[in-house]
Amino acid sequence: MSIGSLRTVYGTLLNFRAEFEAWAPKMSEPPYKAPPKAPVLYIKPANTWSADGAAIVVPSTVADVEIGATVAMVMGAPGQVAGYVLMNDLSVPHASYFRPPVRFKCLDGFLGVGNTLLPAAGADPSRFVLEVRINGDLRQTLSFDKLMRNPQQLLADVSEFMTLGAGDALMLGVDAGRPRAKAGDHIDIRGAGLGSLSNQLVAEAA
């Protein structure tokens, strides 16, 4: 799995049950007015991609970075998942999901991409468990048996309105309780069969 083979990388909002339930009380209020019906997606463009081991620059204007450990489906062809890869979907913390989060999610380097592709054949995504460590301390554990839409359902519902082609990737979502980190911190995400994804956050040069 190399970054060079990726095409468009999509993220999925509110796909972990705990995250969805935390938002549920606000869903019927303005500006949202109703819970989401179709999958809510966003794009992590190519300027955000960081390889395993790469340093990720945190701008001086950003105090904390939210760590969004997840797994992405990588497509082999339309309708066909080639495999699964670790991703670290970094964000500048933001309180609203009303408008697309471009200036919070599309900063240079703000998507760590693992280099291990777990082939889809024989993989059971519902058994994926990720551990997130910051400077060696375990800060979050995610279990992918707690999704609102499992990968198969998510792909079907997304494919109803757009085609994911070879090299396109669809992240399965980030869980509630995402830890925050700052420049100087080392982030390590790992999961059985998925390998590990490590990135060092570094301060922007003055």
Place this chain on the structure above:
Amino acid sequence: MKSARVVYQGRTHSATERDGQLLLDDGRVAAFDAVSWLPPLAPTAQPRTILALGLNYADHAKELEFKAPEEPLVFLKGENALTGHRQATPRPPDVQFMHYECELTIVIGKNAKKVRRSDAYDFIAGYTVANDYAIRDYLENWYRPNLRVKNRDRTTPLGPWLVDAADVPDPMALALRTTVNGKVTQSGNTRDMIFDAPFLVEYFSSFMTLRPGDLILTGTPDGVVDCRPGDVVVTEIERVGALMNTIE
């Protein structure tokens, strides 16, 4: 100069215009209707970043019952959404409101990071026309406009031409108009943008690196109407081109 990318007799070519025909990169000449038009963009090694503005004309923001935004409302699109001049865009069955959006599109010419407004034009290679269709039935208030509205396959025709920036001396004073089956339904001028081209290059490059071939679709003015299967929609911008699309 203005350039296109077309498929002619099974092969992809870059082309320029000569006397109302296409001059292909192998020296042959082809009529406009003898080719299949692609977006007028050279391929990029990594997928291009496609930024699009919402509510960037005061009159359109008013039409949609929003107050003008204080910072750009921006969303991203995938390359699956793009298609070329003279192509067809599907209207999903059973929807009530699918409308065009005629938009001046900036094509980035070189890596842009932390560019100042006063230098922004140095980073623009040229301009093209986008028709950024929206299917309003699918609007939800989560990351609005959500991708189901804005990122469907082939719902963003682009072209016909990439016009060199040098040939568009004032991109902030161009007439735009859209016709549906020959009748004018939308007209405006790029001078009425809330956030203009230099501002947008400065704004985006303040937090992300723009690369050659990346696109900024700058939003649409007042006057969007529902389009039905069979409708021929022409989105046209002075000096840049007239982009034709058919609803299927």
